[in-house]
Amino acid sequence: MTAAAQTTATHTTAPISGWGGYPTQEAQVITPLSLSAYKTYIQQEEVVIARGKGRSYGDSANAATVLQTTYCDHFIAFDTATGLLTVEAGVTLRDILKVTVKHGWFLPVTPGTSFVTVGGAIASDVHGKNHHVAGTLGQHVVSITMLLGTGETVTTSPTQLPDLFHATCGGMGLTGVILTATIQLIPIKSAFITQKTIKAGSLEEACEAFETTSSSTYSVAWIDCLSTGKHLGRNVLMVGDHADNGGLDLTIKEPITIPIYTPAALLSSVTMRAFNTAYWAKAAHNKSQTISLLPYFYPLDAIGGWNKLYGKAGFLQYQFVLPKTDGVANARKMLTQIAQSGAGSFLAVLKQFGPANQNLLSFPIEGYTLALDFKMSPSVIDLLHRLDDMVADMGGRVYLTKDAVMREASFKATYPKWQEFEAVRHKYGAIGKFASAQSQRLGLA
Numbered sequence: 001m002t003a004a005a006q007t008t009a010t011h012t013t014a015p016i017s018g019w020g021g022y023p024t025q026e027a028q029v030i031t032p033l034s035l036s037a038y039k040t041y042i043q044q045e046e047v048v049i050a051r052g053k054g055r056s057y058g059d060s061a062n063a064a065t066v067l068q069t070t071y072c073d074h075f076i077a078f079d080t081a082t083g084l085l086t087v088e089a090g091v092t093l094r095d096i097l098k099v100t101v102k103h104g105w106f107l108p109v110t111p112g113t114s115f116v117t118v119g120g121a122i123a124s125d126v127h128g129k130n131h132h133v134a135g136t137l138g139q140h141v142v143s144i145t146m147l148l149g150t151g152e153t154v155t156t157s158p159t160q161l162p163d164l165f166h167a168t169c170g171g172m173g174l175t176g177v178i179l180t181a182t183i184q185l186i187p188i189k190s191a192f193i194t195q196k197t198i199k200a201g202s203l204e205e206a207c208e209a210f211e212t213t214s215s216s217t218y219s220v221a222w223i224d225c226l227s228t229g230k231h232l233g234r235n236v237l238m239v240g241d242h243a244d245n246g247g248l249d250l251t252i253k254e255p256i257t258i259p260i261y262t263p264a265a266l267l268s269s270v271t272m273r274a275f276n277t278a279y280w281a282k283a284a285h286n287k288s289q290t291i292s293l294l295p296y297f298y299p300l301d302a303i304g305g306w307n308k309l310y311g312k313a314g315f316l317q318y319q320f321v322l323p324k325t326d327g328v329a330n331a332r333k334m335l336t337q338i339a340q341s342g343a344g345s346f347l348a349v350l351k352q353f354g355p356a357n358q359n360l361l362s363f364p365i366e367g368y369t370l371a372l373d374f375k376m377s378p379s380v381i382d383l384l385h386r387l388d389d390m391v392a393d394m395g396g397r398v399y400l401t402k403d404a405v406m407r408e409a410s411f412k413a414t415y416p417k418w419q420e421f422e423a424v425r426h427k428y429g430a431i432g433k434f435a436s437a438q439s440q441r442l443g444l445a
């Protein structure tokens with residue numbers, strides 16, 4: 001390491017993992033102090049991957065050397081008249097909301113946690129509860145500046161180097177390092193959401209309710225995965241719209257933190273069945289209420305380190321999407337298979353997706369997506385491989401930002417644009433420079 005390099009970044013060696021805690025890897029963590037410092041490390045290090053907050057669940061931000069974006073967290077421009085926002089890639093969605101909500105602007109698309117960086121969210125082309133009306137975050141990105149493997153900094157947008165843009169949104173950091181991004185925010189009149197809760201006795205009822213409530217901006221269903229037989233798939237659907245009243249003051253409560261790993265046995269099927277039964281009984285059908293933005297969009301953010309509830313071995317989150325045609329019947333088959341395995345999570349999240357976009361490795365396709373957690377064990381990996389085969393046969397795919405175990409063949413069968421993606425990486429000097437544990441597992445160059 002040169003003396004100059006030492007002063008432009010912090011360096012540590014530490015075990016790193018994604019939010020699921022599996023797999024972990026010993027890594028050199030380089031955290032550049034400024035945007036201009038990245039070039040040094042791109043040139044100095046053989047192979048790197050960008051890393052944001054490590055909120056992806058698996059190994060997409062794991063590598064022997066990672067460039068962490070923590071210090072590149074500055075706001076560059078915010079036009080309060082138009083809602084056009086330019087930030088460095090290490091800014092978190094939470095940071096953005098603290099600044100923009102009071103001026104009447106909200107994120108066009110947001111995942112279920114605010115503790116993610118803009119760079120990570122674009123690289124995953126994240127979706128929210130409004131995919132059926134708004135698509136993914138990438139569809140609201142106006143432009144990106146990024147550092148290529150050649151050391152060159154370029155600006156890319158849907159009209160400027162569009163091939164690079166469509167490979168970078170959803171490209172899991174494999175095209176280069178996103179340095180800054182300009183995003184078009186959406187106008188809001190209030191820091192509140194009007195939410196309606198609908199209890200649905202089955203998956204079929206939930207999907208019908210998605211259709212009848214499709215004019216609502218946001219919708220998501222929590223499925224009880226421990227109920228079987230006629231109750232299989234019973235769920236609580238929550239639809240929401242931005243409220244008109246209540247003012248623009250954002251209520252921010254910092255999370256209470258789970259300080260230590262809990263024994264994984266705490267999450268036994270007995271405790272979880274009791275939780276689900278209570279949750280189902282408590283939910284009121286057709287109840288409307290007004291909720292502040294943060295607890296509505298990020299209920300899990302209230303408990304810092306909730307991932308530790310799964311114990312030291314960690315957990316795998318499995319999110320797949322199934323095409324709309326036969327989607328409900330196929331989702332039922334998947335849930336049945338998971339229930340029979342006895343390994344499934346106690347709750348699953350069901351969302352509807354609108355049409356796919358042009359981004360080469362973007363996850364959503366029109367249909368239904370389910371996300372479940374599995375406590376880590378060797379038999380769970382085998383189960384997920386079997387589920388991967390079922391998803392592929394059904395014409396669906398698994399979300400890369402959640403994945404930790406997918407095999408190369410499943411990836412290549414379900415992401416048909418992977419060769420186009422590799423061609424763009426080759427064109428812009430990314431091959432051999434940007435790689436993660438995930439990209440190596442999936443057979444990307």
Ligand SMILES: Cc1cc2nc3c(=O)[nH]c(=O)nc-3n(C[C@H](O)[C@H](O)[C@H](O)COP(=O)(O)OP(=O)(O)OC[C@H]3O[C@@H](n4cnc5c(N)ncnc54)[C@H](O)[C@@H]3O)c2cc1C
Nearest residue numbers: 052053054055056111112117119120123126127172173178
């Ligand atoms: C509780 C919870 C709820 C979630 N809910 C949703 C949801 O509803 N919808 C959804 O779509 N996702 C969801 N996610 C996933 C999460 O939004 C993504 O994994 C996101 O990418 C994490 O951002 P990060 O900053 O932690 O990125 P990391 O985990 O650090 O990195 C993720 C990927 O982005 C790349 N990357 C990071 N920064 C850059 C950069 N500057 N330049 C280039 N590449 C970069 C990394 O190389 C890696 O491939 C959820 C995650 C959690 C923990």
